[in-house]
Amino acid sequence: MEVNTRIEFITSGTLTSPRGFYAGATYAGIKKKTDGVLDLAILFSEVQCAATALFTNNRMKAAPVLLCQQRLKTGKAAAVVVNSGCANAFTGEAGLADAAEMADLAATGIGLSPEDVLVASTGVTGEPLPLKLIRAGIKQIALSADGGHDLAKAIMTTDTVPKEAAVSAGDNEFIIGGAAKGSGMIHPDLATLLCFLTTDAGVDIAFLIESLKKAADTSFNMVSIDGDTSPNDTVLIMANGLAGNEPIKAGSEQAEVFQQALDHLCSYLAKSIARDGEGATKLIEVTVSGAVSLDDARRAARTVVSSPLVKAAVHGNDPNWGRIIAAVGRSGVEAVESKIDLYLGDICPVKAGSPKPFDRKAAVEVLKKDAVSISVNLNLGTATATAWGCDLSEEYVTINSEYTT
């Protein structure tokens, strides 16, 4: 369906850009103290929202994930309290009680029923949640209509920059905002640690669930940093309806507009996560076309962007294209070597499976870019998919050798 409504990024947009959302953050002392550091935040909607989330596929789910899964059965929520520095994962029964108490503390602070408050955590696993710090911290949080920026900062761990944005549809008919954190332990599915999305559109809960899944499939599920997946992965969306529209239902024209706006925002956030992967110096964008199925295209693109050898070669500006073909071959998708075309940017070292003489210097220049584009055409079908990741640097190892010590 062709959509004529204009979808645009809002300057300095964040998850409090949609009407009726407020946020605030503080430094509670959970993370190491540095200049301007924040580690505890609250997101709040002045009216109850339709809400749904996607969670980690890791069988070991962190306590906050288990709590959210339980509370979101109603399809409703009004606030989230989130901390960084401690993931409250692998913490057993005590961890579950801690997550519930964290929600209670926030609910009391805001004046909501605990059932309306969700919880998220990110950081070191296997350590108990420092409730004392959280108790004191929550009292210090002041909510404001541009507090989204602080929340985006407060959820960072090894992230080097906050990731946030907002898009508007039409003449501010509705807005969708979002903030995410990524950095390590990032792999499909679900390739993010935490992402919060807010919208003032009125959205039917059934469509909201479908729409979030669709958006994640082409964004967060197409990002890989390191092949590990976290027990805390959560992508949450809350729709408060303050734009005043009729609730958007599947199949309507408004549904198309909403989907495009959400896809747009999620892709932006997913790419921001890839670009800021632990130790990353550049973004890698891999497009696989000509696949026999969308599943094949996605799997091949994800395998290439996840390959440590491809990632290390891109890091060293080394046009070692054999590693790309090897990764396609390893992915197990339908592929015939003699049909494959391969491009590094617009340089073509392989046509119909045969190595071609290519301008090595120009290929090195392509790899030196901030965003490196790799394209593989399998020439077997019509399906296409794009995956995002980052290079593998010595810094990734250094960061992850010294995380808890």
Add this chain to the structure above:
Amino acid sequence: MEVNTRIEFITSGTLTSPRGFYAGATYAGIKKKTDGVLDLAILFSEVQCAATALFTNNRMKAAPVLLCQQRLKTGKAAAVVVNSGCANAFTGEAGLADAAEMADLAATGIGLSPEDVLVASTGVTGEPLPLKLIRAGIKQIALSADGGHDLAKAIMTTDTVPKEAAVSAGDNEFIIGGAAKGSGMIHPDLATLLCFLTTDAGVDIAFLIESLKKAADTSFNMVSIDGDTSPNDTVLIMANGLAGNEPIKAGSEQAEVFQQALDHLCSYLAKSIARDGEGATKLIEVTVSGAVSLDDARRAARTVVSSPLVKAAVHGNDPNWGRIIAAVGRSGVEAVESKIDLYLGDICPVKAGSPKPFDRKAAVEVLKKDAVSISVNLNLGTATATAWGCDLSEEYVTINSEYTT
């Protein structure tokens, strides 16, 4: 079945330790010249052998793999010619012709029919095989009864040490020798680049096929260096029968002895590959017990040993055990958090899913060892498996950022 036959490693054993095997190597100029470097070798049996091999599961198979698959349909071979420095992979029709010509050159040199000669290559992909160098090099190779050591050196690429050994059964009733090379692009299945195994036992081809698969399942298929798989992976076994025994058949007592000896040798070589992974500073051994199935135990052990975050933590001597549990959770095997016991060496930070206070200094000492042992008991069933890998160091990235340039 209890086996009473003694199985022992032979001092300085190699793949020419079994009766009737000869090998030799030379420097043909394919790899960069350094002191004592070798890059072209021949392995030869004075009588035709029963022969079988396991090959890469990568869909893009290198030319030598395709040629061997074809020739091994007869279940027979008498020699192998192998080079390092150029993998002859992603080289199309021309690559196939080059592989066949390489076999022809060796066959002429030794005085065999080309159909009896197999080919293997390892090194840079996407470059044509330098036949001129190989043609001249093959003429310089002198075969000898202790030439196995030179072959083991000649197949090295980023390997820092040759990997070779031999085991004898009983009072030299029969011997099995082997040489392998690994280093990068190592992941189940099939977790090696090249491995050649020789035996003077007479072995029925049907049992040889079954036995090699069984041995690989608990050795090469349990090793991961980096999650990538090569288009050249080959594990070949040749049995020439010069020990004079009745050909070993499945179900016999001799079959048990042979299996144990082969398992022993393959485990040794697989561990040598893991320990010498690119940039590795230590061996990691992960045992998962209490799984509901062998498949689950294997998958979980392999996932933990492959996790970049676990590998980086071990590199940094960081007892960040949450990453181990997260990897078990990601593997998708049957697991219940509240049942899991976890050990770093003999230190237990997690019992029945709950973090326990543990001696952090002692755990750091465990991680500082040359061989780091991680054990996870799922406490759900009786299946156990062990996987091997290595730590992830800055050096891995450095090696792989600069491989072709």
